[in-house]
Amino acid sequence: xPEHDAIDHGRRALLGVGGALLLSxxxxxxxxxxxxxxxxxxxIGVIGSGRIGGTVGGLWVKAGHPVLFTSLHPEELKDMVxxxxxxxxxxxVDQAIAFGDALFIAVPYGALPQIGRDYGAALEGKIVLDAGxxxxxxxxxxxxxxxxxxxxxxxxxxYLPGARLVRAFNTINYKILxxxxxxxxxxxxxxxxxxxxxxxxxxxxxxxDAGFDPVVVGxxxxxxxxxxxxxxxxxxxTAAELKQKLSLAP
Numbered sequence: 001x002p003e004h005d006a007i008d009h010g011r012r013a014l015l016g017v018g019g020a021l022l023l024s025x026x027x028x029x030x031x032x033x034x035x036x037x038x039x040x041x042x043x044i045g046v047i048g049s050g051r052i053g054g055t056v057g058g059l060w061v062k063a064g065h066p067v068l069f070t071s072l073h074p075e076e077l078k079d080m081v082x083x084x085x086x087x088x089x090x091x092x093v094d095q096a097i098a099f100g101d102a103l104f105i106a107v108p109y110g111a112l113p114q115i116g117r118d119y120g121a122a123l124e125g126k127i128v129l130d131a132g133x134x135x136x137x138x139x140x141x142x143x144x145x146x147x148x149x150x151x152x153x154x155x156x157x158x159y160l161p162g163a164r165l166v167r168a169f170n171t172i173n174y175k176i177l178x179x180x181x182x183x184x185x186x187x188x189x190x191x192x193x194x195x196x197x198x199x200x201x202x203x204x205x206x207x208x209d210a211g212f213d214p215v216v217v218g219x220x221x222x223x224x225x226x227x228x229x230x231x232x233x234x235x236x237x238t239a240a241e242l243k244q245k246l247s248l249a250p
Contacts, residue, residue, distance in 0.1 A: 041063075108139055129167075166196075172190070192214050215242050
């Protein structure tokens with residue numbers, strides 16, 4: 001089997017619902033992880049291709065991942081997709097879910113319950129990166145209060161109960177994401193949190209592939225530490241600095 005085929009096979013095993021955590025940072029040396037990041041690509045469906053979804057999805061395309069972007073009006077994505085090249089395409093949410101080995105949801109947070117109602121069955125078992133922030137003026141006081149009371153990770157999982165959810169890319173403005181991606185080391189930190197170890201590992205690799213340094217803050221309940229208004233939110237810092245701010249192990 002050619003080397004690149006073997007690497008891709010390993011990544012597919014990681015993405016399987018029942019696969020072992022083969023790419024654990026504790027088991028793989030840095031050189032092997034770097035080879036995986038540069039050689040093995042996965043398909044990503046982006047649900048909500050506005051400022052955050054379009055920016056992060058575009059970074060993944062530039063890293064070599066096939067990405068299917070969606071919006072309420074996919075035809076409006078024509079110019080963006082054309083500019084990104086052959087690895088980018090536009091479609092519907094149903095198409096994105098079917099297409100993606102992993103999904104990235106970047107919609108106004110108030111839309112999340114409806115996504116759960118409409119697509120919950122299709123999202124069952126899918127790795128989903130959730131970038132939403134609950135803003136009372138935009139999303140409504142009720143869901144913002146729920147997030148404040150229960151934490152945004154727990155709340156997102158409530159509305160997407162079958163998804164293998166990871167919180168990611170919610171803390172930094174899209175302009176900063178665009179300008180600071182792939183800067184020289186030390187790279188900008190992106191905090192992530194999730195309950196599924198495989199999903200967290202995949203999310204961490206996708207953060208690296210977008211040009212940033214992932215910092216695993218903990219489980220979904222710990223995502224409250226970097227939700228809007230929390231100490232980890234809006235921090236344009238390195239991984240070491242973010243860990244210090246959040247009192248995480250170096």
